[in-house]
Amino acid sequence: MLTVHHLGISQSERIVWLCEELGLDYEYKRYSRREDNRLAPDEYKALHPMGIAPVIQDGDLVLGESGAICEYIDRKYGAAKHCLDVSHPDFADHLFWFHFTNGTFMTNGMMQLMLSMAEPKNPMPAEFVADRTAKAWTMVEQRLGEAEFFGGSQLTLADIMMVYCITTARMFRDTTLDEMPNTAAYLQRIGQRDAYKRAWEKCEPGIPPHLT
Template sequence: MLTVHHLGLSQSERVVWLCEELGLDYDFKRYDRRADNRLAPDAYKALHPMGIAPIITDGDLVLGESAAICEYINTVHGGGRLAPPPGDAEYADHLFWFHWSNATYMATKMMVGVIGYGGGDPQRVPFVIERARRANVLMEARLGTTPFFGGRNLTLADIMMVYSLTTSRAFGAGAPMDDLPNTRAYLRRIAERPAYQRAMAKAEPGMAPMID
């Protein structure tokens, strides 16, 4: 049985949403963060040697890493429905955004978060700010020409990107999106999806999705 182990306010939100989009029969276990340090509880850390979210179990399999989990679930349990096949005109774009989310973009957001709290090397601040600006320009351009990051249809690229644009901001990573109209419109469209609404109700009950 596929089990999604969700740590509150974490990247495992993506996995819950993916399972809901695919309409899968899965087991859901939610873990609250510790009150003293806001980290994962011992029971969650014991699931995987890295001790971090997200984690799924599927029979004897224990798998970590958002992208690996999403690709595994989509391929093994979802028939590959949320990824264009090789040869599709949108295949390469889907791959770019799928990997860009947790590579360049999340790293940039983390650097901006450090600067925002007054840390880091002042000589590197312009470099980080410029990289963040270029990331915003890139996203706005993409979402100004296509309804989803993955192209004409929702793909795993969107499953990965949305957390980076929404709940991750709870940790102070990223600036307001007032000057990103295409991105904000995209998030409003995502928020209207029944599968996303079901996922957020399970993953973060009582918390309004951070789409603005």
């Protein structure tokens, strides 16, 4: 039995959403963050050597890392429904955004968050990260004005990965979508998907999704 371990307000929501999109029969376990430091509780950290979300178990396998988990589940249980074949016209776009998510976009956000909490010494790093972050958001808005999904004409793992970054991750920062109409419209489309609604209700009951 596939088991998805979800840490509240974390990247592991991606895995729950993918499982719902695929209509899988899976075991779901939710963990609340600690009250004192908002980090994962000890029982979650014990699941994987990195001690961070997401984590799944599948038989004897324990697997971490969002991208690896998404591809594993989609290929093993979903007949690669959300992984485009090399012959597909959207293959390169899907591949780019799938890897851009945590390779660049999330990295920018984490650097920005860490710098905001550090004692200001040299403004250059903050300016460098701010510029990279602004460019990345501009790319997001441009892409969603060109295509219905990040991966092109259909929902792919690129969307499963990217949506967290432009929704829940914004709870940790003050990024708004006021000047991003394409992104805002895209999130409204995502929010209407039954699988996304089911996943969000499981992951964060009582909290509205950050779609605006």
